[in-house]
Amino acid sequence: MPDKKSLGAQISYNLRARGVDVIFGIPGVHNQEMYRGIEEAGIRHILARHEQGAGFMADGYARACGKPGVAYVITGPGLCNIMTPMGQAYSDSIPVLVLSSCLDETAMRRGQLHQMLDQETAAGCVCDWSYQANNAQAAYGLIERAFMEFKAQRPRSKHIQIPINLLEEKTSSPPKQICTVVQDSDVAHPNIKLLAKVLAEARNPLFIIGGGAAQAQTELAQVLSTCGAACFETYAGRGVVPWDYPLNYGAALARPSSRQIMSQADCIVAIGTELAEVDLWRNELGHSCPLYRIDIDPECLSDEHRADVVIKARANIAMIGLLKAMSISVSDWAAASVESQKLLWRSETEAERSGIIAIVDALRAVVPEDTMIYSDMTQLAYVAKEVWPMTRPGHWHHPSGFGTLGYALPAAIGGAVARPNHPTMAIAGDYGFQYTVQELGTAVELKQPLPIIVWDNGKLKEIEDSMRRAQIAPNAVTAKNPDFVQLALAYGAYAAAPKTLDEMQRVVLDAFSSDRPMLIHITPEILS
Secondary structure: OOOOEEHHHHHHHHHHHOOOOEEEEOOOOOOHHHHOOOOOOOOEEEEOOOHHHHHHHHHHHHHHHOOOEEEEEOOOHHHHHHHHHHHHHHHOOOOEEEEEEEOOOOOOOOOOOOOOOOHHHHHHOOOOEEEEOOOHHHHHHHHHHHHHHHHHOOOOOEEEEEEHHHHHOEEOOOOOOOOOOOOOOOOOOHHHHHHHHHHHHOOOEEEEEOHHHHHHHHHHHHHHHHHOOEEEEOOOOOOOOOOOOOOEOOOOOOOOOHHHHHHHOOEEEEEOOOOOHHHHOOOOOOOOOOEEEEEOOHHHHOOOOOOOEEEEOOHHHHHHHHHHHOOOOOOOOOHHHHHHHHHHHHHHHHHHOOOHHHHHHHHHHHOOOOOEEEEOOOHHHHHHHHHOOOOOOOOEEOOOOOOOOOOHHHHHHHHHHHOOOOOEEEEEEHHHHOOOHHHHHHHHHOOOOOEEEEEOOOEOHHHHHHHHHOOOOOOOOEOOOOOHHHHHHHOOOEEEOOOOHHHHHHHHHHHHOOOOOEEEEEOHHHHO
């Protein structure tokens, strides 16, 4: 007879067999059985201070290493608290698996601890799917399905809930299964051959590079140079194309005048991008030429942009196919014109949020090139995403789609867990930082050398500016802030409030080699 353990313990062993080595979460009386097997299975557990922090940590971990981030939470409020990170992971295509407990019976009983009307459905509103496992085999099968889908299709957050009594039942371990996925390999797709012919004849080919193209970095660079194409990067796609590629317009899609560039193209190829509102901040590209879409998600291929030709394939497979079919051609794009346009956009950025570029440039001058950066919804990040050239893909993470506040600190903690001995940095605004400031405790416990840049302009400045543009008298955009330096010290972190850009640079360098996180508090006065 195989050794039987509680299902809660078996789940941890099951996850470990699939390569999970870290779980983020918070134990409670309803999910404590899930904690029985964590250490036995050889999994490390990271204790967050709030389930929202645990979810963002799992997200940041997944972005940093590519493996699914896993979180354990309790019934009811625990699951509710992690739903914001689940929504963010869904929006940004991040593989996060949340496992929660649930009540055994709710239809005929009321007033139970942590009771919700429909926990399964509530979670399903913000993730790819949410299901309840009513027996051990269902739990094992749903875990198998989640990991299979993480590999085979667009990765998005998923939720599995297990009744408390079932978690406690003794059960056999699942059959040994290996999640093997055969990837698409059709490099001779007829539409790829068609695109190769079109690119050979195009005088102004233009590529839009999304985060989904990261695995095609080498092949894509060859395709662009072969046909002389210009390109734009989405915020998630920064670093996929070398920032110094002469025809790279950078992350300026949201600039209104980028539509004028689109109108000059005679062929546009969008790879691994939703072309979403948060990419464009308008409803259309502004093109009149054929649009080719390359993506693994049928939803993107059939969206409102109405691509003329669609290619359902992974970016690297499509680029390999293109290279096989392409011939060298010359375009009419001019590197000098591209550079001039980028300088103009940089001037617009400076005019919109005066002075912040100087801070961004000072940071970039000292931050190690392989630093993984996690930013929050703050003006410092908005500017940096446009003007900070990335030299490698997947090294700047921002809560673009769902647009959550409080993302940067816990996500950076998860990222640092995934990449020990590699630099990680967080950038947050004074308001958003307070959403998850308590996770400083986790970073201190982990002794992470984590610089945390807190940009403090004393208000919700982006909202104030938006209200003024809409001719609304600014309302509810200021709040009394704590003494951030003393707050960080109270958690046991280091803290500094540099008064000049030179001092800020020295402090940041020190933070990367510290034995614990360092909060670096900067205000607009640093520019004076």
